[in-house]
Amino acid sequence: MPHILIVEDETIIRSALRRLLERNQYEVSEAGSVQEAQERFSIPGFDLIVSDLRLPGAPGTELIKLGQGVPVLIMTSYASLRSAVDSMKMGAVDYIAKPFDHDEMLQAVARILRDRQALDSTAATPALAPNRAADKGGDNRNGEIGIIGSCEPMQALYSKIRKVAPTDSNVLVQGESGTGKELVARALHNLSRRAKAPLISVNCAAIPESLIESELFGHEKGAFTGASASRAGLIEAADGGTLFLDEIGELPLEAQARLLRVLQEGEIRRVGSVQSQKVDVRLIAATHRDLKTLAKTGQFREDLFYRLHVIALKLPALRERGADVSEIAQVFLARQCQRQGREGLRFAADAEQAIRLYSWPGNVRELENAIERAVILCEGNSICAELLGIDIELDDLEDDDGGFMGMPGSSSNSHEPTEDLSLEDYFQHFVLEHQDHMTETELARKLGISRKCLWERRQRLGIPRRKTSSTAP
Known part of the structure; x- marks a missing residue:
């Protein structure tokens, strides 16, 4: 569990920040000044220091030197943002303006700890940690780009x-x-x-x-x-x-x-x-x-x-990135398991299916939040779709051979290869091929989605319903 030091002279802010971080499974120590931090703790032993810029006695930037390489996140008011930028030039890893919202602080802390962990692991085992994304031809995970995903648009x-x-x-x-x-x-x-x-x-x-x-x-x-x-x-x-x-x-x-x-x-x-x-x-x-x-x-x-x-x-939006959504979800799951101190968690089949089929209007940010929620609420070793808290009809999720988009066998009668198609491409391919002899209910069931979701995807992709001479609904 990452250990964070908060240095803030205002007791209310310090206590609120401590509760926020502890609720998100961080170990937290606190001090009201640089001097108090020196007297009470071994500062280089922390994983991250979050400090106000203006403190009684020495400024928060003194912790950059005292931390001996520990990343320092500086908090400051808008009235002194220029000083915060100066602190970055002195070696602070980032700054955050007060008042900040909880999500902003948690995202900054998570990003800094993630970056430090990546640097530490690279430095510790350079020969044993090859860039797997680079092996795929897209230096996109831990390489110079730093973004997860290998679909064609990315x-x-x-x-x-x-x-x-x-x-x-x-x-x-x-x-x-x-x-x-x-x-x-x-x-x-x-x-x-x-x-x-x-x-x-x-x-x-x-x-x-x-x-x-x-x-x-x-x-x-x-x-x-x-x-x-x-x-x-x-x-x-x-x-x-x-x-x-x-x-x-x-x-x-x-x-x-x-x-x-x-x-x-x-x-x-x-x-x-x-x-x-x-x-x-x-x-x-x-x-x-x-x-x-x-x-x-x-x-x-x-x-x-x-x-x-x-x-x-x-x-591209997450719904346009095909199999990337599953890859990103697995990375987020591993990250949250480490942060929350959970081991051996995995997605159940219905959760994997829900992740693939959901449109993710909030994109990567919504996916990360959903997985964080699921890891916190999960009581066993398997995360079910319901724990993700997303707006998808769970009753329509199936797990049979033709159960959902993009999986081998879901269009066994097709004579065209589909394994290289994105989920959106496959949806369009499947609907156009089968809508002449399947009802909307049958199409939706075969794709593993609800009729409402089928209609919404038709609208988004511009696939009209085929007109027939039948008057049946």
């Missing part, structure tokens, strides 16, 4: 990432929420010449509209009420590195105009300043919205859209 994406990363071109990453757009941004940064410089990630939807310009571009003293001192913005902090603007479609029009100047002229002007300064920043933007449509309706600047759209990378 292989095409990996190829584009490798081509685009060494350049300084702006990149627009498109995809539904939960598909992993920030992972693509990290891969682009890590494979670029800017890899040793900061990657500054900003969620445009998470910063209040009244603060967004100040946070991005900085401000001068007296620029507005409360601006008691001059402060650099996050774009300035990313100078020499990469700026990742997530959910850029939520950026206000005024901020869009200022961002356009950064892209056109390579310079910024702080709020309240009359002087500009040069910056060398590569911009990676991400959105789940259709920016072209927003531009046509005046909700997004058209000139900014074309500046961003130099290179567009499209992340």
Whole structure:
């Protein structure tokens, strides 16, 4: 079980964070200052340190040196984000702005511990830990890309990432929420010449509209009420590195105009300043919205859209990735078992089937949350479909020879090979081949889904029901 040290002088925040982490199966120790942490604990013995930046006595950044390689996650308020970026340059692994929500903190902690474990295992057994994904021809699991999946659309994406990363071109990453757009941004940064410089990630939807310009571009003293001192913005902090603007479609029009100047002229002007300064920043933007449509309706600047759209990378939804969903599920299961201290857990047949057949509207994020829930609630060694907590009709799940899509034997009368088809391809192939002599109920049963699910997939894939002369329903 990972052991985490919390260093925070505010008792309420410290206690709440401790309860949150302990509920998620982490061992937690706490201290109110750097000095107290030194006196009570052997700091290098922890797996992760979560520390406030401003503490009585020494600042939280002192723990970077005292930890001797232990990753340090810095907590800070929006008013001191610039200092948090400075702490990353000093060696902090990441920062998180207060107030943060529980999911944001848990995701950051899990990611940092996962990255550290991967580095430790690689360093400990380099000859015994070959990159299995690389053996498949797609260096996509623990290699330089760092994304799980080997389906054809993802292989095409990996190829584009490798081509685009060494350049300084702006990149627009498109995809539904939960598909992993920030992972693509990290891969682009890590494979670029800017890899040793900061990657500054900003969620445009998470910063209040009244603060967004100040946070991005900085401000001068007296620029507005409360601006008691001059402060650099996050774009300035990313100078020499990469700026990742997530959910850029939520950026206000005024901020869009200022961002356009950064892209056109390579310079910024702080709020309240009359002087500009040069910056060398590569911009990676991400959105789940259709920016072209927003531009046509005046909700997004058209000139900014074309500046961003130099290179567009499209992340496929999880339902479009075929067998990747099972591979990702197994990785998440192993990860959650380790985190929760469970051994020998496996998916039951109906759970495997549900994972393959469910459309996963929340994509990879929803899949990970469902598996975390199942591991926590599972009382035996087998996870059934019900524990996943997903909206799928369990009564329609079957486990016979023709039970579900994409499995050998589910279309025994077909004369065309189907083993290389994605689940969506197979669905379309099966329905078109059999709908002349099978009712909707029979089609749904053979595919292992409900009639409602069959209808929804027809609509999504544009497969109309075949008209017949029969008046039977």
